[in-house]
Amino acid sequence: SQELEQSPQSLIVxxxxxxxxxCTSSKTLYGLYWYKQKYGEGLIFLMMLxxxxxxxxxxxxxxxxxxxxxxxxxxxxxxxxxxxxIYLCGADSxxxxxxxxxxxxxxxxxxxxx
Amino acid sequence: DxxxxxxxxxxxxxxxxxxxxxxxxxxxxxxxxxxxxDSKKFLKxxxxxxxxxxxxxxxxxxxxxxxxxxxxxxxxxxxxLELGDSAVYFCASSxxxxxxxxxFGPGTRLLVL
Numbered sequence: 697s698q699e700l701e702q703s704p705q706s707l708i709v710x711x712x713x714x715x716x717x718x719c720t721s722s723k724t725l726y727g728l729y730w731y732k733q734k735y736g737e738g739l740i741f742l743m744m745l746x747x748x749x750x751x752x753x754x755x756x757x758x759x760x761x762x763x764x765x766x767x768x769x770x771x772x773x774x775x776x777x778x779x780x781x782i783y784l785c786g787a788d789s790x791x792x793x794x795x796x797x798x799x800x801x802x803x804x805x806x807x808x809x810x
Numbered sequence: 811d812x813x814x815x816x817x818x819x820x821x822x823x824x825x826x827x828x829x830x831x832x833x834x835x836x837x838x839x840x841x842x843x844x845x846x847x848d849s850k851k852f853l854k855x856x857x858x859x860x861x862x863x864x865x866x867x868x869x870x871x872x873x874x875x876x877x878x879x880x881x882x883x884x885x886x887x888x889x890x891l892e893l894g895d896s897a898v899y900f901c902a903s904s905x906x907x908x909x910x911x912x913x914f915g916p917g918t919r920l921l922v923l
Contacts, residue, residue, distance in 0.1 A: 731853065733912070741853070782912075800914040 699723075700785055700801035708807045714773050717804045719785030721766040728768045729786040730759050733803070742770075772806075780808045813837050814915040816901050822921045823891055831886045831918045833901030840905065841865075842884035843912065844876060847898040859884050888920075896922045 699722040709715050719728065730742040743752045748763025756779075758771045772779055782803045814835045823829055835842060844856040857876040858865050864876070873889045888895060898919050902912040 799916070802913065 700787055700799055702783075702785055702801035702804050704804060705802070706805040706807075708809065709775050711776060711808055711810050712774055714771065715775055715806070716772075717770040717783050717806075719768045719770070719787075719801055721787050723766070725761065725763060725766050725768075725787055727787065728759075728761050730757075730768070730770055731784045731786060731800075733782040733784060775806075775808045777808045777810055780806055782806070814901060814903055814913050816899075816915040816918050818918060819916060820919050820921075822923065824923055825891055825893060827891050828887070828889045829891060829920075830888070831899055831901075831920075833884050833886070833915060835882055835901075835903040835913070835915075837903055837905075837913060838882075839903035839913075840881060841903060842878065842881070843902040843904075844884065844886050845900040845902065846870075847900060847917070853900060857884075857886075891922045893922050896920055 701720045703718050703720075707715060707717070726746075728745045732740045732742055742754050742757060743759050745752060745759060745761035745768060748761060751758060751760045756773045758773070759768060761768045768785060770783060770785075782805050784803045785801045787799055814833065814837070817832045821829060821831070833842065833844070841858060841860045843858045845853045846856055847853050856870050856874065859876065859878045861881050862878045875887045875889070876884055877887060878884045884901060886899065898917045900917045901915040904912045
């Protein structure tokens with residue numbers, strides 16, 4: 697089964713600083729999703745990447761997909777306290793009979809200090 | 811070893827039927843959750859149990875009822891299934907409350923015909 701490894705596991709940054717979170721897959725990526733979990737709430741879909749080299753942005757958050765490396769990175773520019781939370785990457789993988797299974801990484805806990 | 815497991819992985823059923831999805835975690839976590847993933851990939855929390863006690867109960871139809879026989883299990887029963895119930899349902903667990911990292915199961919794809 698596919699495994700997703702996220703790094704770092706936790707991150708504390710000063711407000712205004714940039715940061716990067718990585719997600720590496722043990723298998724070929726067919727689709728890579730980034731979610732944010734706010735404390736006390738469910739998961740919020742941020743973006744989905746499907747093609748190698750694809751890059752998408754959502755406000756100050758940018759994600760890239762490196763298909764060859766089976767890796768995606770999430771970059772936050774000029775972080776704000778509102779960016780604090782747990783970031784999860786999720787990936788589709790073939791589960792047999794042409795179906796897909798969505799697997800999640802263990803998450804990166806981001807704290808932003810004002 | 812599978813940390814969070816769900817059964818079945820796929821469920822195809824007719825409208826009006828009653829079905830259950832089971833979830834088990836072997837991580838020793840105290841809190842378990844059920845999420846529904848809609849077509850836009852948004853994971854919406856449905857229920858959360860801490861040590862067999864319901865702590866989050868979002869606005870979902872009362873046809874959905876969670877049952878936690880022990881803290882390692884949280885099952886989801888759905889009565890009188892409707893077309894709109896078709897989705898992927900994810901179970902998750904965490905050591906403590908919702909602020910902790912959650913570990914997700916593989917999901918159960920439910921299709922109501």
